[in-house]
Amino acid sequence: MNNAEARALIAPFYDALNLPASKDVRALIEGLASPAWRSFSGETVSKGREEFIQQVIGFGKLIPDLRWDIKEVFADGDRVIVRSEASGTPASDFMGVPHGGKRFSVMTLDVHTVEDGKIVRAHHVEDWAGAIRQLRA
DSSP states (O other), rough: OOOOHHHHHHHEEEHHSSSSSGGOOHHHHHHHHEEOOOOEOOOOOOHHHHHHHHHHHHHHHOOTOOEEEEEEEEEEEEEEEEEEEEOOOOOOBBBBBBBSOOEEEEEEEEEEEEEETTTEEEEEEEOOHHHHHHHOO
């Protein structure tokens, strides 16, 4: 898979993260992620597809203008590596920070593993500490 094919394959995943309150997150994620898909935020810390869908729906309510913009995509065998930027303005308290109407913008990195045209695993890092600093500033 080349970088352009990887970008096309992964696009619905990021579409689900962009303004999630305005779309069918479940259909987008279920259409791309296998039923056994796991999202890893650490070596042993993970959640399944349904938990992730509920989290994205919750983020859509908490951050109505949430954007998750793809900046770069790299393909390497069955892996798709994505550098993106998450941004938004929380509508209420966020990660222990009282609501203040401020916006955040942070870098994110994802490594997706693809099998038979479906994402089966994702390892990801988001700079949530940076978001907290921006919201507290």
